Amino acid sequence: MSASGGFAPISGEECVLIARLIADTDKLETSLESAAKALASAGIAEGAQAGSRELSGGKSIMQLAVPSGERDAIRALVEEHFAPDAALVSEAKIPPLKMFISDMDSTIIGQECIDELADFAGLKGKVSAITERAMQGELDFETALRERVQLLAGLPESAIKECLETRIEPTPGARTLVQTLKKKGCLTVLVTGGFHHFANPIARQLGFDWVIGNQLAVVDGKLTGELDGPIIDSEVKRSTLEEGRAKFETGTVLAAGDGANDIPMLQAADYGMAYRAKPKARAAASGWIDEGDLSAILHLLDIPADDWVTDQAG
Numbered sequence: 001m002s003a004s005g006g007f008a009p010i011s012g013e014e015c016v017l018i019a020r021l022i023a024d025t026d027k028l029e030t031s032l033e034s035a036a037k038a039l040a041s042a043g044i045a046e047g048a049q050a051g052s053r054e055l056s057g058g059k060s061i062m063q064l065a066v067p068s069g070e071r072d073a074i075r076a077l078v079e080e081h082f083a084p085d086a087a088l089v090s091e092a093k094i095p096p097l098k099m100f101i102s103d104m105d106s107t108i109i110g111q112e113c114i115d116e117l118a119d120f121a122g123l124k125g126k127v128s129a130i131t132e133r134a135m136q137g138e139l140d141f142e143t144a145l146r147e148r149v150q151l152l153a154g155l156p157e158s159a160i161k162e163c164l165e166t167r168i169e170p171t172p173g174a175r176t177l178v179q180t181l182k183k184k185g186c187l188t189v190l191v192t193g194g195f196h197h198f199a200n201p202i203a204r205q206l207g208f209d210w211v212i213g214n215q216l217a218v219v220d221g222k223l224t225g226e227l228d229g230p231i232i233d234s235e236v237k238r239s240t241l242e243e244g245r246a247k248f249e250t251g252t253v254l255a256a257g258d259g260a261n262d263i264p265m266l267q268a269a270d271y272g273m274a275y276r277a278k279p280k281a282r283a284a285a286s287g288w289i290d291e292g293d294l295s296a297i298l299h300l301l302d303i304p305a306d307d308w309v310t311d312q313a314g
Contacts, residue, residue: 019078020087021062027083088273097181097185097271103259104213112131131148141261152223157218175205183307188208191232193261198213258281271301274288
């Protein structure tokens, strides 16, 4: 196994799995030798390839291509020897990407909308505690959602607009990711256990094609503490992915999320990316971003920077 200034050519007949990882340049250089030894110990060093290229900010991206082995074993090797900021382990040959589906709260945006909205009602601490337990997978999602929404009864609907304008911001790299994938021919879908009051304007701002979320019930300009319509939960997220996939004869699906209710969606996707995620979601995904912004996904998919859409911030 050898390193080079760029990604080594990959023989599809030999290389079964690819791991791409982003880390400090110095860390990659010092960890490559130990990774090579680990591959040799696992009996898969012969035919393995490695290449790297520098990114900005003292970071580099490395590609490891191996001719055999289980995905979980390669992932464990990457985590043990490189501890990367971001990584993706996938099959060597995958058709072009056709769909991107993402969670919203703490993924496409940096906040949990219901927590920020609760702050207007002086209930953020109580609501945030329920949110955290649900995201960790400790509470049933629907029960946790209804309990939190009930606490917001009587809050003026106008508080939502104020919250959106003053508290909610897209995650760095989100617009670049969405717009670049659209340019590459992807259907882009925002599916959230959060609320249309937030998701619709966020989707318009970033350019999503399709939005699915929960609807807060409003009467006489105030939240009733109830939801209007069906609950958007983990099963709906997964089925939305499958519905989108059925539109294409070929192509792959990329999903992104951070919490327990994203796990079925992450597992159903060809690429499941966990963004600064809770442990259970991170373990279920094929790739993860612990440090850095969402544009890291474009590096991990090996989309050249010249193809990125960066005409606006984000």
